[in-house]
Amino acid sequence: MRIGGIVDISTVDWYGNVTLMVFAAGCNFRCHYCQNSSLIPLDSGQEVGVEVIEERIRENRMLLDALGVTGGEPTLQPEALKEVYELARRWDLKTLLDTNGSRPRVIESLLSQGLVDHVALDIKAPLNPGDYCRVIGLRDCRRVVENVERSLEVCVDYGVSLEIRTTVAPGLSDGEDFIREIARTIKGKYKVYFLQQFNPLTDVLDPELKERGFTSRETLLHLAQVAVEEGLTEVYIKTQEKGLERVG
Numbered sequence: 001m002r003i004g005g006i007v008d009i010s011t012v013d014w015y016g017n018v019t020l021m022v023f024a025a026g027c028n029f030r031c032h033y034c035q036n037s038s039l040i041p042l043d044s045g046q047e048v049g050v051e052v053i054e055e056r057i058r059e060n061r062m063l064l065d066a067l068g069v070t071g072g073e074p075t076l077q078p079e080a081l082k083e084v085y086e087l088a089r090r091w092d093l094k095t096l097l098d099t100n101g102s103r104p105r106v107i108e109s110l111l112s113q114g115l116v117d118h119v120a121l122d123i124k125a126p127l128n129p130g131d132y133c134r135v136i137g138l139r140d141c142r143r144v145v146e147n148v149e150r151s152l153e154v155c156v157d158y159g160v161s162l163e164i165r166t167t168v169a170p171g172l173s174d175g176e177d178f179i180r181e182i183a184r185t186i187k188g189k190y191k192v193y194f195l196q197q198f199n200p201l202t203d204v205l206d207p208e209l210k211e212r213g214f215t216s217r218e219t220l221l222h223l224a225q226v227a228v229e230e231g232l233t234e235v236y237i238k239t240q241e242k243g244l245e246r247v248g
């Protein structure tokens with residue numbers, strides 16, 4: 001797999017699980033708030049064999065509950081991704097996939113083989129091409145929106161443990177109507193929703209956005225309340241200050 005790095009021990013990527021995180025290199029989106037922007041180019045990172053990941057599992061196995069793959073966009077490397085999850089299974093680890101939802105067939109294939117236990121699926125904007133393009137920095141988002149909708153359906157159909165999340169960035173994805181519309185879209189299918197704080201202290205793609213600073217916890221609390229009003233029954237915010245908090 002082409003990767004940008006490995007974090008041996010993470011306690012924040014899948015709450016309740018100590019997870020070894022593999023950062024897949026390459027992404028098909030250009031989100032303004034991207035926090036791992038050096039991993040966007042398809043030729044970023046380096047190619048490593050599963051034995052490199054296996055060695056890291058071996059070193060940390062006593063502490064680990066799970067292996068997760070994030071990015072970049074992991075589903076752009078379907079064969080390698082499958083190999084990594086099969087490796088996790090051999091070590092009796094639970095598995096997490098972080099995805100932008102653009103490759104529903106890859107997600108479905110992994111789920112049908114029982115290789116993924118938990119999916120963190122980004123719904124980056126209301127599911128229309130205009131809003132999506134504004135956030136993900138692409139020119140034509142019709143197919144993207146269809147694919148994200150399909151990914152959501154696939155996860156719900158398979159009944160996999162699911163975390164739907166939106167990154168809230170100042171002036172980009174922090175509008176009340178923006179979050180209300182996302183909440184309306186997902187509420188018929190799913191009731192749990194995570195709003196995560198934009199962090200300007202990372203490898204942010206858009207320098208202008210970086211200047212705007214953190215999204216405040218108060219903004220996140222307000223938007224979470226909006227999602228609750230729309231009928232989502234379990235809404236969480238994630239902030240630097242307080243970690244994970246349940247609002248609804």
Ligand code: SF4
Pocket residue numbers: 027028029030031033034035036037040071072073100
């Ligand atoms: S934030 Fe957007 S551009 Fe960055 S890795 Fe995720 S999907 Fe790709």
